[in-house]
Amino acid sequence: MSVSRLFPFLRPHLPQMVLAALLVMGVAALNLMLIRLAGRLWDVITVDQSLAALTDSAWLLAGLVLVQACFSMGHSYLAARISQHVVANIRSRLFAHLQRLSLRFFSTRRTGEILSRIMNDVGVIQSLLTDTPLDLMKHVVTAVGGIGFLLYMNWRLCVLIVVFLPLLALVARLFGRRLKTLSMHIQDHTATLTTILEEVISGIRIVKSFVQEKREQQRVDAALHALLATTLRRARTLAVFIPVITVLTFIMGIAVLWYGGKQVVDGYMSPGDLFAFVLFAGILIGPFGSVARVFAQVKEAQGAMARVFELLDAQPDIRDAPDAIELPPVMGHVRFDRVSFAYDPRHPVLSDVSFSIRAGERVALVGPSGSGKTTVVNLLHRLYDPQQGCVAIDGYDLRTVTLESLYRQIALVPQDTILFGGTILDNIRYGRMDATDDEVVRASQEAHAHEFIVSLPDGYRTMVGEKGVNLSGGQRQRIAIARAVLKNPRILILDEATSALDAETELLVQSALNRLMAGRTTLIIAHRFSTIQAVSRIFVLHHGRIVEEGSHEELLARQGLYHHLYTLKMVELESPHHPLV
Numbered sequence: 001m002s003v004s005r006l007f008p009f010l011r012p013h014l015p016q017m018v019l020a021a022l023l024v025m026g027v028a029a030l031n032l033m034l035i036r037l038a039g040r041l042w043d044v045i046t047v048d049q050s051l052a053a054l055t056d057s058a059w060l061l062a063g064l065v066l067v068q069a070c071f072s073m074g075h076s077y078l079a080a081r082i083s084q085h086v087v088a089n090i091r092s093r094l095f096a097h098l099q100r101l102s103l104r105f106f107s108t109r110r111t112g113e114i115l116s117r118i119m120n121d122v123g124v125i126q127s128l129l130t131d132t133p134l135d136l137m138k139h140v141v142t143a144v145g146g147i148g149f150l151l152y153m154n155w156r157l158c159v160l161i162v163v164f165l166p167l168l169a170l171v172a173r174l175f176g177r178r179l180k181t182l183s184m185h186i187q188d189h190t191a192t193l194t195t196i197l198e199e200v201i202s203g204i205r206i207v208k209s210f211v212q213e214k215r216e217q218q219r220v221d222a223a224l225h226a227l228l229a230t231t232l233r234r235a236r237t238l239a240v241f242i243p244v245i246t247v248l249t250f251i252m253g254i255a256v257l258w259y260g261g262k263q264v265v266d267g268y269m270s271p272g273d274l275f276a277f278v279l280f281a282g283i284l285i286g287p288f289g290s291v292a293r294v295f296a297q298v299k300e301a302q303g304a305m306a307r308v309f310e311l312l313d314a315q316p317d318i319r320d321a322p323d324a325i326e327l328p329p330v331m332g333h334v335r336f337d338r339v340s341f342a343y344d345p346r347h348p349v350l351s352d353v354s355f356s357i358r359a360g361e362r363v364a365l366v367g368p369s370g371s372g373k374t375t376v377v378n379l380l381h382r383l384y385d386p387q388q389g390c391v392a393i394d395g396y397d398l399r400t401v402t403l404e405s406l407y408r409q410i411a412l413v414p415q416d417t418i419l420f421g422g423t424i425l426d427n428i429r430y431g432r433m434d435a436t437d438d439e440v441v442r443a444s445q446e447a448h449a450h451e452f453i454v455s456l457p458d459g460y461r462t463m464v465g466e467k468g469v470n471l472s473g474g475q476r477q478r479i480a481i482a483r484a485v486l487k488n489p490r491i492l493i494l495d496e497a498t499s500a501l502d503a504e505t506e507l508l509v510q511s512a513l514n515r516l517m518a519g520r521t522t523l524i525i526a527h528r529f530s531t532i533q534a535v536s537r538i539f540v541l542h543h544g545r546i547v548e549e550g551s552h553e554e555l556l557a558r559q560g561l562y563h564h565l566y567t568l569k570m571v572e573l574e575s576p577h578h579p580l581v
Contacts, residue, residue, distance in 0.1 A: 006305070016081070020074075020078035025138065029145060034061065035149075036149060038061070040057060041058070079131060086129050087122055090122050093312070097314075100316050105317075107343075113194070113195050115194055121308050124183075127297055127301070136294065154268070171245060179238070180302055186227065189223065196219050196223055197220065321399060326405045331359035332359040332393070332491050333393065334391075334521060336354055336376070341384065350376070357523065361537070362535040363538070364526040364535045365523065372544045377493050382398045423458075423464065424479060425461060427468075431487035432488075435486050446482070446516070452475055474508060481512045484516060485516055492517060492521065538550065540562045
């Protein structure tokens with residue numbers, strides 16, 4: 001994974017990056033000047049023994065230290081500011097891209113894995129964005145300037161240092177591949193652990209109800225063990241890698257000290273020059289010794305980058321065509337024309353399905369589980385595209401219009417109501433964000449939700465809790481209906497909207513649904529007899545085909561599949577507590 005893919009995220013911050021680079025290189029240059037001045041100061045003390053020269057050198061040394069401190073504070077703040085902005089931008093870009101991806105993508109990915117990539121992997125990349133480049137610039141200035149001073153002072157000693165450099169590079173290369181592989185495995189294990197934790201925490205009531213705490217603990221422990229084992233393997237690798245580099249650099253330092261001491265004894269160098277030379281050699285150990293750390297960071301970040309850009313490179317199956325047009329306000333005439341679809345090519349779900357729904361008409365889809373009812377809804381909502389045939393609204397093939405213009409005119413009321421963190425007011429206004437408080441109240445009244453909302457201690461400002469946990473199923477459903485009322489769609493999809501409610505609550509919700517359906521084209525996935533009494537036609541699906549069509553009375557009279565399902569479920573039909581099919 002090329003680091004160059006991060007450049008677009010850094011480009012807006014290039015002026016600040018340049019300033020931070022100049023400051024950090026200034027810090028490195030001042031370090032070199034301080035060392036050279038320290039060598040001169042040593043000669044003043046031991047050889048010249050001049051108090052005036054000593055005082056001047058001390059004042060100059062203090063001034064350089066003060067300037068260096070200012071430079072250091074400047075580049076540290078700029079580096080932190082840039083990295084935080086870039087990381088926020090990457091996460092924002094990831095989230096925006098994820099929202100554009102098709103439903104098929106999310107059906108094959110686990111939530112915890114996606115969250116791990118957005119949070120953990122992007123966090124790993126953070127140091128690579130600013131800290132590593134600035135550190136490298138500082139080390140380059142230090143290394144080049146230090147070697148320059150060393151060549152000027154004593155080229156023989158300098159050659160001794162340069163001989164060690166290829167050996168350091170070779171060691172870094174040998175360990176680099178291993179570190180990259182282990183780092184990628186750590187990120188994978190972290191994603192697995194995050195996924196399990198997310199599943200258990202979100203489903204804690206089911207875990208407790210089925211007494212599965214021990215099983216979930218075993219899953220978490222297994223994931224933790226895998227993560228721990230891989231982390232320890234990387235720790236062992238680093239435990240060898242960094243000391244090897246450090247030992248080599250210190251051997252270099254010892255050799256320099258011995259040979260330099262010999263040069264002083266032979267009269268080729270002054271004590272101050274040797275002092276400065278050893279200090280220069282010492283700071284060169286920093287850049288070359290940090291090769292291990294920087295190399296490990298880069299390899300770890302490359303593994304994280306591969307996982308992040310895998311998400312960014314994922315392409316949506318469902319997208320606007322290059323020549324897509326805005327869908328104008330529709331009447332609501334829906335047509336399926338010889339539609340075939342399969343999530344997996346080996347297992348067709350719909351085969352040659354054709355039907356038409358008139359504008360403002362209410363129809364229901366009935367059929368055994370797995371017959372294709374939800375798939376019909378997904379295709380009408382254009383969450384998927386058919387492999388064959390056409391789905392059209394008012395004569396517009398859905399593949400020829402923009403998704404946004406289509407979704408503005410469709411509303412979905414699902415069986416499992418989705419509420420977001422925040423207040424009841426926020427959740428209803430989700431249907432139309434520019435709605436006034438009065439419009440929200442009117443929508444709630446139409447959905448028979450206003451009465452229970454105002455009875456709550458905080459009314460419309462009541463916090464719903466995670467996924468609406470503070471509300472009952474019927475209350476959540478009526479909030480979802482109010483949200484759909486506020487959106488005011490032309491086409492309405494009811495996906496088993498009352499199948500999980502008790503009889504009393506169902507009457508309230510059904511009354512709200514009847515108000516919502518008035519004048520709108522409505523497609524209902526029906527599991528209850530009460531739901532389909534108000535529709536004009538019923539489509540019966542079986543094995544991905546429409547095998548019957550008609551009103552309730554007509555279908556019963558035909559003695560076909562609908563009659564068979566109705567007869568089998570007669571007891572359930574008489575009780576609103578049980579599903580139709």
